Amino acid sequence: MLKQSIRNFCIIAHIDHGKSTLADRLLEMTHTVTPQAMVDQVLDDMELERERGITIKAHAVTMNYRHSDGNIYHLNLIDTPGHVDFSYEVSRSLAACEGAILIIDAAQGIEAQTVSNIYLAMENDLVLIPVINKIDLPSARVDEVKHQVMEFLGVEEEEILLISAKEGIGIEAIFDAIIQRIPPPGGDINAPFRALIFDSVFDYYRGAIAYCRVVDGELHKGELIKFMSNGKSFEADEIGILRLKRQPVEKLRTGEVGYVIASVKNLKDSKVGDTITLAHHAAKSPLPGFRDPKPMVFSGMFPTDADELPELRNALERLQLNDSALIYEPESSSALGFGFRVGFLGLLHMEIVQERLEREYNQSLITTIPNVEIRVTKKDGSSIIIDNPAQLPEPMKIEAIEEPFIKAQIILPTEYVGNLMKLSQERRGIYKNTSYIDKNRVDLHYEFPLSEIIFDFYDKLKSLSRGYASFDYELIGMRKSDLVKLDVLINGDPVDALSMIVHRDKAFEWGQKLTSKLKELIPRQMFEVAIQAALGSKVIARTTVKALRKNVTAKCYGGDITRKRKLLEKQKEGKRRMKQVGKVEIPQDAFLAVLQIK
Numbered sequence: 001m002l003k004q005s006i007r008n009f010c011i012i013a014h015i016d017h018g019k020s021t022l023a024d025r026l027l028e029m030t031h032t033v034t035p036q037a038m039v040d041q042v043l044d045d046m047e048l049e050r051e052r053g054i055t056i057k058a059h060a061v062t063m064n065y066r067h068s069d070g071n072i073y074h075l076n077l078i079d080t081p082g083h084v085d086f087s088y089e090v091s092r093s094l095a096a097c098e099g100a101i102l103i104i105d106a107a108q109g110i111e112a113q114t115v116s117n118i119y120l121a122m123e124n125d126l127v128l129i130p131v132i133n134k135i136d137l138p139s140a141r142v143d144e145v146k147h148q149v150m151e152f153l154g155v156e157e158e159e160i161l162l163i164s165a166k167e168g169i170g171i172e173a174i175f176d177a178i179i180q181r182i183p184p185p186g187g188d189i190n191a192p193f194r195a196l197i198f199d200s201v202f203d204y205y206r207g208a209i210a211y212c213r214v215v216d217g218e219l220h221k222g223e224l225i226k227f228m229s230n231g232k233s234f235e236a237d238e239i240g241i242l243r244l245k246r247q248p249v250e251k252l253r254t255g256e257v258g259y260v261i262a263s264v265k266n267l268k269d270s271k272v273g274d275t276i277t278l279a280h281h282a283a284k285s286p287l288p289g290f291r292d293p294k295p296m297v298f299s300g301m302f303p304t305d306a307d308e309l310p311e312l313r314n315a316l317e318r319l320q321l322n323d324s325a326l327i328y329e330p331e332s333s334s335a336l337g338f339g340f341r342v343g344f345l346g347l348l349h350m351e352i353v354q355e356r357l358e359r360e361y362n363q364s365l366i367t368t369i370p371n372v373e374i375r376v377t378k379k380d381g382s383s384i385i386i387d388n389p390a391q392l393p394e395p396m397k398i399e400a401i402e403e404p405f406i407k408a409q410i411i412l413p414t415e416y417v418g419n420l421m422k423l424s425q426e427r428r429g430i431y432k433n434t435s436y437i438d439k440n441r442v443d444l445h446y447e448f449p450l451s452e453i454i455f456d457f458y459d460k461l462k463s464l465s466r467g468y469a470s471f472d473y474e475l476i477g478m479r480k481s482d483l484v485k486l487d488v489l490i491n492g493d494p495v496d497a498l499s500m501i502v503h504r505d506k507a508f509e510w511g512q513k514l515t516s517k518l519k520e521l522i523p524r525q526m527f528e529v530a531i532q533a534a535l536g537s538k539v540i541a542r543t544t545v546k547a548l549r550k551n552v553t554a555k556c557y558g559g560d561i562t563r564k565r566k567l568l569e570k571q572k573e574g575k576r577r578m579k580q581v582g583k584v585e586i587p588q589d590a591f592l593a594v595l596q597i598k
Helices: 019-029 047-052 084-095 112-123 142-153 171-181 306-321 347-360 414-426 457-464 504-521 561-581
Strands: 006-013 060-066 072-078 099-105 127-133 194-203 207-216 218-220 224-227 233-235 238-242 246-249 251-253 257-264 275-278 297-303 327-333 337-344 365-367 374-378 383-386 398-413 430-436 441-449 470-480 483-490 500-503 529-535 538-545
Touching: 006 019, 006 084, 006 112, 006 171, 019 060, 019 072, 019 099, 019 127, 019 171, 060 238, 072 171, 084 112, 084 194, 099 112, 099 142, 099 171, 112 127, 112 142, 112 398, 112 470, 127 142, 127 171, 233 257, 238 251, 297 306, 297 327, 297 347, 306 327, 306 337, 306 347, 337 347, 347 365, 398 414, 414 430, 414 441, 414 457, 441 470, 457 470, 483 504, 500 504, 504 529, 504 538
Parallel strands: 006 072, 006 099, 099 127
Antiparallel strands: 060 072, 194 207, 194 275, 207 257, 218 251, 224 233, 224 275, 238 246, 238 257, 297 337, 297 365, 327 337, 374 383, 374 398, 398 441, 398 470, 430 441, 483 500, 483 529, 529 538
16 A cells, blocks of 8 residues: 555544544445445444444544545544543544544534644644534524634635535545645654554454554564553564454555554553554654543442442453553442442543443442542651542641642633633632634633532533533643541441542532432431531531331320320330431432532
């Protein structure tokens, strides 16, 4: 395959702007998929992806296209996930390309993630092909959106393509733009072999399969390869290119996109962003940009039946084989027994993992309140990173606590700016600046503590803006905050699974709301149940679930009042004794009560 006939590109867009639909049309027009095998979202092969209409796992496919100039071009489409939780995977997919098709919805215009993806593409020096999709919709604002794109990207009007991916309008022009505007891949065929891993999947029979873009040199089947991040070597049993199914070849050359199967038994040895080279003729330096995926949100996962712990461990092990960003370790809780502390890239990642465990592995789970990692500096000068409120040292031992902050970009119509600023103030947001995309849409920049946006910030943002606002963020590091541990006590016993770390200014409000919510969710017992919220030894809020009471005086008809009092005292003594030995069953809903607090 000649370098001059190769084009490596990706499609980037905000969620639901038509990325997967355009990919379907490209596959159809290049006859990569037969009409009989054609379904919507061909590249989204996971059931959850089809249901939610988003791309969770990146995909790649090679298409052959005969251009009007008579030449056959090899177009490598590297699909990218469409959510901020997977921004590292997106950045590695972009690094494997020379160009990107930027899709903008004709009805919605430029959104926050569109802007974020544009900046990522520019960092990787990609040629951008702006495309306005859904021009057939009655609500399409083609001229207005075209003006936004011209102002934001500084492109001429004729460079913007107008299409309807669903109806197949304007797709031929996209092929012309890919071939004419996107340059063929660079790289040196005579240099030592280097390939960038932009995705990897696990096959139960073949091991980890690395999807890679060859940057320099060439790889032959059977050669000994080395992963540069860990120095491990394996024999390349099979190499090939990616049609809808894997197609083996004898060698992969500079500029090509393909896969490598080398009997790698652990997905962690084949990390996204790593560089593959030859063991006997290794490259001097790896390709830039590699880092280990870092979990941002942590939650406890416990089986509803303690006997199912081995099944949960087995399910997490199997799920981790196809998701190297998922980490977990054993954890025990006095309230919930044994389970696992699981780390996720974000809330969407957490939802997906939980849903897959329940659907694919038939797990019945109790999931605790999600929280973020914080750094605690002790008075003796040492510092520790904790991801569980139960691990927080005693207050007298703490010198300072730092929490992660994010830089947020929010794009919304101008009439909702006041609502958004009020919400940001409530969430400890730090205002940075404002810029106008056009007379109707504003781009706001804020800095927030990550803990303030992981619960319901996105939902509130959507409801306050009637669904028009879009949101994107990136981590900017740790900052000192006045954080405290809020404990929940049921009849005087702390329930560690309901503990949380909150800002001191919000502790009283959280305590009141959480105890009130738990009062609604914890069923009445034969004895009184006291629910308290406390900071250390100081109780800051309390509610009581009244006891169920049998009418023991019903059989008394008249007579001396002392007879009734004797029966009531006997009942009271029985309830006091019951309270000492009784156990309060806390329902699953109570552990997610914090998510329902307004």
